[in-house]
Amino acid sequence: MKNIVIDTCVFIHIVRDTTTGKRCLKELEKYDEAANIIVSVVTKAELVSFIAQNNWGKPKIQKLNKILEEITYIDISNADQLLIDSYT
Amino acid sequence: MILSEDDDNGLLEFDRLNLLTKSTKDIATKALMLRLRGFSEIKPDKSLKSALALRLQSISGNSQEGTSLTIDCTHFSETIKGLQLEMFKPREDVLQLTPMALVIESFQTALNDESEDVDLDKPLLKSLMGFKKNFISDNEVFYMANRGTIAEVRLTKDDFQKIGLLEDNIPEPKKVIVNGQLDEMKVSKGKLGLQTEQGLVNVFANDKAIIESIVRFMGKEVTILGMAHYKPNGQLSFIEIREYNEPGARDRFFSKKPTAMTAHQQLLFQAKQSKKSSSLSALKSISGLLKDEISEEEFQEMLKDIHR
Numbered sequence: 235m236k237n238i239v240i241d242t243c244v245f246i247h248i249v250r251d252t253t254t255g256k257r258c259l260k261e262l263e264k265y266d267e268a269a270n271i272i273v274s275v276v277t278k279a280e281l282v283s284f285i286a287q288n289n290w291g292k293p294k295i296q297k298l299n300k301i302l303e304e305i306t307y308i309d310i311s312n313a314d315q316l317l318i319d320s321y322t
Numbered sequence: 323m324i325l326s327e328d329d330d331n332g333l334l335e336f337d338r339l340n341l342l343t344k345s346t347k348d349i350a351t352k353a354l355m356l357r358l359r360g361f362s363e364i365k366p367d368k369s370l371k372s373a374l375a376l377r378l379q380s381i382s383g384n385s386q387e388g389t390s391l392t393i394d395c396t397h398f399s400e401t402i403k404g405l406q407l408e409m410f411k412p413r414e415d416v417l418q419l420t421p422m423a424l425v426i427e428s429f430q431t432a433l434n435d436e437s438e439d440v441d442l443d444k445p446l447l448k449s450l451m452g453f454k455k456n457f458i459s460d461n462e463v464f465y466m467a468n469r470g471t472i473a474e475v476r477l478t479k480d481d482f483q484k485i486g487l488l489e490d491n492i493p494e495p496k497k498v499i500v501n502g503q504l505d506e507m508k509v510s511k512g513k514l515g516l517q518t519e520q521g522l523v524n525v526f527a528n529d530k531a532i533i534e535s536i537v538r539f540m541g542k543e544v545t546i547l548g549m550a551h552y553k554p555n556g557q558l559s560f561i562e563i564r565e566y567n568e569p570g571a572r573d574r575f576f577s578k579k580p581t582a583m584t585a586h587q588q589l590l591f592q593a594k595q596s597k598k599s600s601s602l603s604a605l606k607s608i609s610g611l612l613k614d615e616i617s618e619e620e621f622q623e624m625l626k627d628i629h630r
Contacts, residue, residue, distance in 0.1 A: 237585070237586070237589065239585075240605075242628045243625055243628050246612075246616070246621070246624055246625070246628075248605065248608065248609050249608055249609070249610070249611050249612040249613075249616075250610070250612055250613055250616050250621055251609055251610030251613045252621075255609065255610075256609075259602075259605070259606060259609060262602055262605070263602060266602075267602065268601065268602070269601070269602050270589065270601065271601065271602055271604065271605045272585075272589065280627070280628060284623075284624055284627060288620060288623075294612075294615045297611065297612065297615060298612065298615070301608050301611055301612070306589065306592055307592075308585045308588045308589065309583075309588065
């Protein structure tokens with residue numbers, strides 16, 4: 235089983251169900267049907283920051299928070315050599 | 323007992339005997355310090371040194387039966403007296419052991435399948451790896467037993483691959499800042515407890531002056547700068563205090579346990595802690611959930627923001 239970290243733009247394309255979002259899901263499925271999907275804590279911060287800047291109302295925030303609760307996050311650690319190596 | 327090589331014949335060459343005794347004693351010393359002080363590299367004081375005595379009682383055997391060494395040592399319950407053991411973890415079970423039993427137990431712990439979660443620090447694992455030098459061939463087997471009080475351990479050269487991996491998994495110590503309340507109930511021999519928003523953190527200082535002066539923060543908030551030491555699973559083991567100061571208004575940000583988990587360890591940890599699904603099907607299930615919540619204009623703005 236592969237662990238796949240998805241970026242913020244992929245995440246928002248998917249939750250908005252755009253053509254790109256649909257294509258991303260298909261590609262992920264092709265790559266590994268049983269993949270573990272993970273989101274970096276940076277994505278969470280970007281989404282929360284966007285809400286704050288755009289004065290979203292309570293129902294919208296609640297809906298997004300519910301989605302965020304379902305996601306598995308990873309923190310980025312400078313001690314994680316494997317993670318750093320995977321960028322090279 | 324040492325088996326399988328021609329040299330394992332009831333005799334031991336002096337250099338080999340020297341390496342065997344030195345590496346065994348090193349493991350016993352580090353394992354005891356880890357149990358008592360929370361960090362294996364702390365030097366034992368005079369009384370602990372004598373409690374770690376390992377005496378070679380006899381050596382026997384032949385080329386068929388191998389070389390058997392009988393070692394005499396005393397239970398810590400008879401040699402360690404009046405120790406404050408309450409810090410780090412209640413470790414009174416160590417008193418039921420002997421130095422040799424600690425060596426056996428350390429190997430068993432390192433070779434256990436669940437060893438990522440156990441308390442073994444880097445210096446102790448290095449010492450366990452150092453024992454590999456006692457092997458003169460790949461076929462040789464070392465058996466260690468403690469008169470049936472704990473399960474015996476059987477070591478081959480291959481076992482050290484696992485110990486090496488475990489050692490590599492332990493993150494290097496790193497500088498951290500942690501804020502919390504100094505716990506009055508957890509003071510013992512240079513060690514203190516720091517209550518953070520995420521629970522108690524073990525802190526200690528080698529420098530007596532630090533311990534003597536930091537006590538004025540007892541029961542109060544303090545911000546500590548120090549070196550964090552980690553367990554094989556990336557969780558914090560303890561912090562060695564280098565400096566400390568009165569907390570500033572924004573020091574609350576540091577009131578969490580510093581961890582050094584790799585992405586893989588975080589996933590394992592989260593899987594154990596919660597029932598969150600991280601499968602592709604979960605991602606599919608949230609597809610389109612914010613379709614009506616995010617307008618086209620907002621969506622374009624979000625994409626721009628991300629790439630800014």
